[in-house]
Amino acid sequence: MEYKFPPFLTTVLTNLLKRKSTRPYPYQKRAPYPEVRGILKNQVEKCIFCGSCSLKCPANCIEINKQEGTWQYKPYLCILCGNCEAACPVKCLTHTTDFPLPCLEKKEILLKGTPPKRKQDKK
Amino acid sequence: MPKTIIPFGPQHPVLPEPLHFSLTVEDEIVQEAIPGFGYVHRGLEKLCEIKDIHKMIQVVERVCGICSKIHALCYCEGIEQMMGVEVPPRAKYLRTIWSELHRMHSHLLWLGLFADSFGFESLFYHFWRIREKILDINEKTAGNRIIVSVNILGGVKRDLSTEDQKWILAELKEIENKLEEVKDTLFKDYTISKRTKGKGILSAEEALYLGAVGPVLRASGVAQDCRQLQYAAFSELDFEPVIAQEGDSFARMQVRYFELFQSIDLIRQALSKIPEGPISVKVKGYPEGENVFRVEQPRGEVFYYFKANGSKFLDRLRIRTPTFANVPALAKMLTGIELADVPVVILSIDPCISCTER
Amino acid sequence: MPMFLKLFLFLLSPFAIGVILGIDRKLTAYLQSRIGPPIFQPFYDLFKLLGKESKTSDYWLSFCAYVYLCGAITCAFLFFLQADLLLIFFVQAVGSIFLVLGAFSVSSPFSQIGGQRELFQIIAYEPLLIAVIVGIYLVTGSFEISSIYKLNYPLLAKLPLLFLILTFALTIKLRKSPFDISASHHAHQEIVRGVFTEYSGSYLAIVELAHWFELVFILGLISLFWANSFFMSTILVFLTYFLEIIVDNITSRLTWRFMLKNAWSVGIILALINLIWLYKG
Amino acid sequence: MDIYILTLLSIPLLAALLVYIVPFSKAKYIPILALITTSIISIKIFNLNNFDSQLNLKFNYSHLITVLDFILLLFFIKKGWENKDKPILFFNISSLLLLLFLELKIDNSPNFLINIDNISQIMLLFVNIISLFIFIHAIPYMQKHREHFSLKTTSNNNFFCILLLFVAGMNGLIITNHLLHFYFFFEITTLCSYLLIGHDRTQEAVANSLLALRLNSLGGLFFLIGSTGLYFIFPSVDILKIVQKAPVNSLFLLFLAYICLAGMVKSAQLPFQKWLLGAMVAPTPTSALLHSSTMVKAGIYLLLRFSPLFANTFFSTTLALCGGFTFLATALLAIGQDNAKKVLAYSTISNLGLIIACIGINTPASITAALILTFFHAFNKALLFLCIGTIEQKIASRNLEDMRNLYTLMPLTAIITVFGAIAMILPPFGMLLGKWMAIESSAQNILLVLMLALGSAVTVLYWARWAGLFMGYKLREKIKLESQSLLTRIPLLILLLAVFLLPAYSPWLYQEKIYPFILTYSHIWKNNLYLLLGGSFQNSFGSFPLFPLFSLAILGFFIAHYFLLKAKRKPLEIPYFSGLSIDKSSFGYVNPLGQRVIPKTSNYYLLQVIENSKLALWIDRLSLIFILLFLGGGLR
Amino acid sequence: MKFIKRLLLTGIKKSPWLLHFDCGSCNGCDIETLAVLTPVYDAERFGVINVGNPKHADIFLVTGTVNRKNQEILNNLYLQIPEPKVILAVGTCALSGGIFAEAPNVIGGVDKIIPVDIYIPGCPPKPEAILEGVLKSVELLEDKVKNGKI
């Protein structure tokens, strides 16, 4: 086995001369990829409170009250898997491309919409 | 002769994960290493009783974040096999591509941590810089950097567009070049050889006897690779297991390094052969009976056992992970080495405690 | 040099070292293709540590930290007074020994092992430093630093191998790869941070400050190798330091057994060769 | 003057007799009184400045000494016969024959020759004073020792009697100027050491005492060979006359080499080191008195006496190399020891090697170094031995690892020991002053200076480790001062003070005693004498600002102590155990198996390297080569 | 005096040292935390060093769920960090247990055991998010100093 004397030297020296690979994050923000699953948003006006999202959520972070028309979401439980988005029949649930920001306390999100009138209610 | 007892872990800067070794050393030579586990144990196998088979995908993805995709792959293929679901060929290829990407990111991550274990900080950084490219591919194609969540029962969630495929190939080319660049460093640097050669030797017999798997086994000269079991699209791809003979930490590094090129090659093959078509089929009903499924993870063979009763919950899910299989070998390798080599040898099996303890 | 100038330089020296360490971190970052901390980072770290709560796991720690500081300051001070090199070297040992004693006084195995390793480092570099000092004596005929400034040629011309040995000792003292064995400045290590494990808050600051003063001596020793020109001695120090950084970044950490073996074989043989040249020449 | 000398010799002898007769409970303080007297006399002698160093006493014990000499040798022969020890028999019978021959040759049996010069003054001072403190310490020690081992066969009377005899012998050795009387006193120390090592009459003790007798008999034989040779070339038994007047030729140097060899055996230099290590089975006061602070200095004293004779010879250089090699090799061997007394023993041998190296360098600076080292080493070692004695009785172990965290158990003794150890290696204390001088003066000899450099680093290793070992303490225990008899504590404290304060006095010692001594041989020891300027030693190569350093050290100590007190106001925290759960009730952590683990650490003894017989073998071989070189050096 | 106080304040602002503890995470968050320290994100720009020793740390970064075995360790480490300190919970697991919240051996989020100052959601959070969290914790540290912790 022959040794080469410092094989990493060239790498290190090129690093010194070339542009640094650091992304200067807070000063320059990279545009997110379009497919990224970021914060979960519900356009609650469209929501029909069908409950599919709640049913499919592996972390159980969505609760729906069909009567009251509330859509309750615990972001601190959500694992951003995208199951709910895929399950939503009216596509009112979307992941934005922005990642959730750090915060000082855990807050739930409670959205209130108008639940669709049930058939028997109409009668 | 009085001895020094070192509580190595659970919180220790060279161990990325909580794991305890009670090391008894004498003049810094390890006399005895007693492992202690349980710091990451969550009991997630039991979650199968309250989360249905679809939700369990997300759970098994989080057995370990490093090769999450491959866990999900194993789980899905296992269930699909039980239910007799035929996955569309394009989905099979896509699964192969993502799982190979995961293997690469895992190996690169490991090479970095391994470099850190013998105090080569800039090499560590170098590998992690290369790795970022793969994470970018993940993020762009699957929506998340690490836990990609692309598998579903019956196929995959996302497709790769032609541009994406081209971009992946271009990125792979670049990664390949960058990897070639550090080849000399890994294999010809005096200090690295000094710290890795002959450390933690495991002969082929011992490796088989102690049940080692994956690169640990292959580095001892046993050509065993579960991808030859031909799950996903591996039956249509052409590859040979990478092996090395010495069975020491250096050999394990060698195996993992060359597996990176193997993965690049596999992804290229897959991309060239990928058929058009749907990416998933609808899965109806629930499985019944028992099944086992094995796939090759970056760390070796993972083994899933399913017991289903026809309801939407599984009766029992049991996961035997590669690190679990490698721990006896590790305990053997740790005795008689220097304290300074303990991190090197521990890392040489690429331990993943998260999956060992689940 | 007038007395007040010496005093002034002495007072300035820790700032210079702080800046040098800052440049070190910046350069290291550049070599790793990242941007790195600001140049004054070492000072920020120091101030922060001074302001933090210090958790003592043993009262001796505080005693040892301050003796270390006093020893290191004395050592730097004597250097600026251009005193006897061997004496300065022995004073320097006070600091290092007390650092080790501090590490030993805590029952944490990490700090204890760090102490043991530090001792092995001491026995690796001490003989080498003495050899360097003896080499200087053989050239100048005196152990006093002032005599070196009277030479009209650089010491480096006569002591090339001993200079090499000195850089070996410098690597150990700087706690840089491949010899960041008992405690490394930032990298991770199997013994956490070795001798520094149990120093926290202001004690860590004191120890760090003492380390700066120690570097004054070691870098000063390097500057002596081109003492007849201020400009060249500065260049020499920076060049050597730059090489140290490069070496730090292209090697992995070795073990103390390796270090000891090589210091005592290669190091001593090189020293012997150089000393014999001097003796015959 | 005469009366002083008479008392120096007779008071200890008388006391010895008294102790032998009177029951111990009553005789306890007799030795102390005797030693206080001799100490006062030695101080008096020390303070004398202008006196006739050579005295010819009116009384003449010469014949008595001759007779006693023969009795002594016969006694050794008897012991050799009883124990069927061929070497002892051979060495002593040869000695007997040589002595007989020599006594017959020296027809005009001279008077009782005395020479008290500056070095004798220094030696007398520390031998007597240190003995006094060791005796004080020995009283409670021996009482306990007897209880501890329930020794029936030996008595403490016996023990003190021999110790007193030893002090008398040592005093005689220092003041005599007669070659054969010197031999007699030399043999007295052999006798005492033989008896004291075997004091406990255990199997090991007996074996080791025989080993000591064997090697020291060899030393005696060397001495006689040397003196016979010298007498043939320069027929005189007056040591001073020999040193000043004898013609130095190669044959003469060869015989001188034999005499030096005798000194080296007594100082347990390699390869004759074994007896001193074996001697550590003896009760600790014995080790302290005989084998560290005083008796081994007899060998040094002998070499020092003759050193002007061989200045600037190749022989002297080889002597220096021998010493340097011993310094390095035994320091290395000390790393592998976990027996505290053995570490001390190796360290003694090592330091004596350093002193011999200084004598071998044979320049004014190095002779100064040798004297300074001799002086401070005696105090420092006495202190450390007494400390170990005290500790050993408390914890019933000599193993260093058992002394870990000793601070918890006996804070005062632990701190004293730590400071004793620190004083061995760090400036501005006496040992380091000596080492500094030694290295500076040896810088011309590359091989030697490298050996000294390596050796001094290794020395630092084992002392620092030792000091560190004691410092730790177990967290949640309240620490209270240990109770010990005043007779134990006072010597410790006084010796500690001596170790700490005497270095400050070293400029004066140098100015008053060492400098004049060197000046007496100014034709040989010419240039580069140290001068004192403002409390700093200076010569043309370097300077050691002792007073400024001392003041800085004191300042530093107080600063650090202030912060120590400040830190003590806060409660202690638990050390870092990788986050493992802390057992609140006591010190330590609970491991994953649920067992409580008290953190354990041990030193690195490098056993694979150091204890391996290969290294020992190599050291022995090399030392033999050095000895041969050294004898050859005489011939050149 | 005021000047010294200013110096200390600058110090605390510019030199947050990090202790990372993997408290039963799936490694996803850990590797992202490590990624923050590597060149591409280079947290050392803000003086961050991953010290690996609680006695030297200012920021305690915890990833993963708390289980019955590691809760004590988490608490011990928390106690060993000298004041002023900030606790960062990284990832859904550390926030609440996330997907494992119902698992048999999981107690829940980190805040069940020790007080958490900043929560970083995500599974795993992106390195940028972790970096944001670190920057936020620096402000918190500064506040703690100003509010007379020292």
Ligand code: SF4
């Ligand atoms: S993204 Fe996943 S975890 Fe989050 S709410 Fe949707 S389904 Fe639940």
Ligand code: SF4
């Ligand atoms: S507090 Fe804000 S950032 Fe944090 S989990 Fe809740 S919604 Fe997300």
Ligand code: SF4
């Ligand atoms: S799945 Fe969509 S529509 Fe249905 S409740 Fe959820 S958000 Fe509303």
Ligand code: SF4
């Ligand atoms: S396997 Fe884990 S979760 Fe299940 S009972 Fe045992 S400890 Fe609890």
Ligand code: SF4
């Ligand atoms: S093998 Fe390792 S990386 Fe893969 S899932 Fe298991 S624990 Fe995670």
Ligand code: SF4
């Ligand atoms: S039998 Fe199996 S499951 Fe039961 S305790 Fe033993 S190892 Fe655990």
Ligand code: SF4
């Ligand atoms: S316990 Fe599990 S891993 Fe062990 S032999 Fe049985 S099935 Fe295999």
Ligand code: SF4
């Ligand atoms: S939050 Fe997600 S990525 Fe992080 S540890 Fe938990 S499961 Fe893993």
